[in-house]
Amino acid sequence: xxxxxxxxxxxxxxxxxxxxxxxxxxxxxxxxxxxxxxxxxxxxxxxxxxxxxxxxxxxxxxxxxxxxxxxxxxxxxxxxxxxxxxxxxxxxxxxxxxxxxxxxxxxxx
Numbered sequence: 667x668x669x670x671x672x673x674x675x676x677x678x679x680x681x682x683x684x685x686x687x688x689x690x691x692x693x694x695x696x697x698x699x700x701x702x703x704x705x706x707x708x709x710x711x712x713x714x715x716x717x718x719x720x721x722x723x724x725x726x727x728x729x730x731x732x733x734x735x736x737x738x739x740x741x742x743x744x745x746x747x748x749x750x751x752x753x754x755x756x757x758x759x760x761x762x763x764x765x766x767x768x769x770x771x772x773x774x775x
Contacts, residue, residue: 679724
């Protein structure tokens with residue numbers, strides 16, 4: 667099996683709206699338990715656990731078990747592949763906008 671590139675894993679993990687909402691709750695919290703995430707998610711604990719597994723696999727969150735509870739926190743470096751990808755295309759669009767600005771100035775000095 668071919669391993670997915672890091673950007674693919676991050677995009678796949680963040681593509682699901684429920685998973686994105688779970689991730690956003692984790693980001694807003696310093697640390698949050700699975701139970702707390704389940705209470706506000708509107709889905710079952712099993713579904714939350716599956717979403718957390720996807721986020722963990724993509725490197726977006728880390729877990730810390732403590733007794734019967736598992737706590738999650740955001741892994742800031744997990745978004746690096748996405749930021750790098752967006753930066754690449756940011757350069758692309760900045761160049762295009764500069765070309766457009768020059769063209770518009772030629773047309774209407």
